[in-house]
Amino acid sequence: MLDTEALPGLPRAERVQVVDTWLAGLLDDAVGGTPPPLARRGSAPPRTGTDGLALVAVGSLGRRELPPHGDLDLVLVHDGRPEIAAIADALWYPVWDAGLRLDHSVRSVAEAVAVASTDVKAGLGLLDARLVAGDAELAGRLRTATLSSWRQAASRLLPALRDLRRDRARQVGELAFLLEPDLKEAYGGLREGQVLRAVAAAQLADEPTAEVEAAYAFLLDVRDELRRRTGRPADVLVRQEQRPVAVALGLAGEDDLLREVSLAGRRLAFVADETWRRVEATLVRRPRSRYRRVRREPLADGVVRQGDEVVLARDARPAGDPGLLLRAAAAAARADLLLSPYTLKVLAVHSQPMPEPWPAEVRWSFLRLLASGRSAVPVLEQLDQEGLLSRLIPEWDRVRSLPQRHPWHRFTVDRHLVEAAAAAAESHPGRRPPRPAAGRRPAARHRQGLAGRPQRGGRADRRRDRRPHGLHRGRRGDRGHPGAPPPAAPRDRHPPRHRRPRDHRPGRGDHRLRRRRPPAAARAGAGRRRGDQRVGVVAVEGPPGGGAGRPGAGQARRGAGRGARAGAAAHQPAGLDADAGPAGGDRAGHRRDTGTSPTARRSPSAPPTARAC
Secondary structure (H helix, E strand, O other): OOOOOOOOOOOHHHHHHHHHHHHHHHHHHHHHHOOOOOOOOOOOOOOOOOOOEEEEEEHHHHOOOOOOOOOEEEEEEEOOOOOHHHHHHHHHHHHHHOOOOEEEEEEOHHHHHHHHHHOHHHHHHHOOOEEEEEOHHHHHHHHHHHHHHHHHOHHHHHHHHHHHHHHHHHHHOEHHHOOOOEOOOOEOOHHHHHHHHHHHHOOOOOOOOHHHHHHHHHHHHHHHHHHHHHOOOOOEOOHHHHHHHHHHOOOOOHHHHHHHHHHHHHHHHHHHHHHHHHHHHHHOOOOOOOOOOOOEEEEEOOEEEEOOEEEEOOOOOOOOOOOHHHHHHHHHHHOOOEEOHHHHHHHHHHOOOOOOOOOHHHHHHHHHHHOOHHHHHHHHHHHHHOOHHHHHOOOHHHHOOOOOOOOOOOOOHHHHHHHHHHHHHHOOOOOOOOOOOHHHHHHHHHHHHHHOOOEOOHHHHHHOOEOOOOOOOOOOOHHHOOOOOOOOOOOOOOOOOOOOOOOOOOOOOOHHHOOOOOOHHHHHOOOOOOOOOOOOOOOEOOOOOOOOOOHHHHHHHHOOOHHHHHHHHHOOOOOOOOOOOOOOOOOOOOOOOOOOOOOOOOOOOOOOOEOOO
């Protein structure tokens, strides 16, 4: 019998060996206790023993990574033996009686390959198939057929696997920045190590490096100790278990444990991102050409763009150019691209130490890199993972992956600094958003005002940054702080019935609301101030030959003077002046300096060319 009480306390390799020996004995007992079928006349004699029968482990047991209190993933592979159902029952029931969780299946080689070619989870598990007991030749055929099927269906299965991991990452989060990380399902966790092996099995990427394997092994150790401490199959490193796990692993405290977990998770996530970019570039179907030239576009001195990556020029000399590293990083961030992995390796090997103090060119390149906004974050992560950022800034090692316990801080200290610089660059007044199309300017500006972004319209607004009522920049830049709470809603100075956007001009981009230009005399009586956008929509019929949209209207508008304004005041309707609405007071929602009210009725004393709309 298996001693399940002592099993969690064993080392990982010894625990796997004990379980394998126990399962091999169960298979022998099941085969020996099941009577063979009766032989038929003229047919081959029935097979005995484990001929044509193999017990295969998949999942964590197949990878020899069985954690404490882990479940067993087993597949009973057969080659057409008629008594397979009775053998399976005799094999599974002792496992359940021992109190272990079991995920089992009984399949032939053809059935297993058919499932692996359609189900990405099943195919990912069968890649780790390992013989426990039984027919070794049958288990070898299963592994060979599974690998062949996985490589043939890689163009269909790998995108599904990528989408599955991205959806899971959106739900769980990224391992490197969680205060209570999920060691298995978070992005950068144990699943990423398994995915990297699966992509390598499809021959679309290299095998994981020793550094990646070391990060993966450390996460395995943390999970084993966590389950050993809690006594249950838990994968989330909760706060109350961090200190005991850290002490068991020989670390000083929970902050050191979280820092090591963050470093391992960031390494796995970084390699996974690079691998997925390679896979996507490989799976994209390109037209076949015998001579296909790759376009190279210069970005900076010694830096060119090649496809979707930034590489070094042919005449670049990293050993003799100390500013090439930051110049390449700034060019990649400004172009919203990433540095090539080979370029990073070359820069890491051949770059010379930066002179002290930094030259003016190097300081300017570093400033351009930080001012690139959100696109600078992945480039700085590339420099960090290759050890180049610590070479440039030695103090970076003190804050690298340092955890923050406050719930408002969503990143580690080093990533928090990078995110704060990116947010500050994005919110700088000099970085103006792209100008919308002519027909959508009022609506786009209205959406910008509702979103809290600066509204821009008119010559005065193009010279300086204006903001809606109630929205002002914080004194200490809190709006750009990555962990700051969202700003409060702006106060409304006008009732909702009469509220309009500051820069909403009726008629621009919509021919149905296009108004006719009034003559100079009628426009002078409106009393409209420069910079005030809250005016009524008034359509005025111009004189014959000089209506709206004709050259005469513009000339009359430019030639209007004080005499024209005085003449317009003489034709003002009774009970309506230039500063007030109809007789009886100002209308609600309209300012006193807005001029003619949109609801003013035509007066007999008004000129025949003006009418209210």
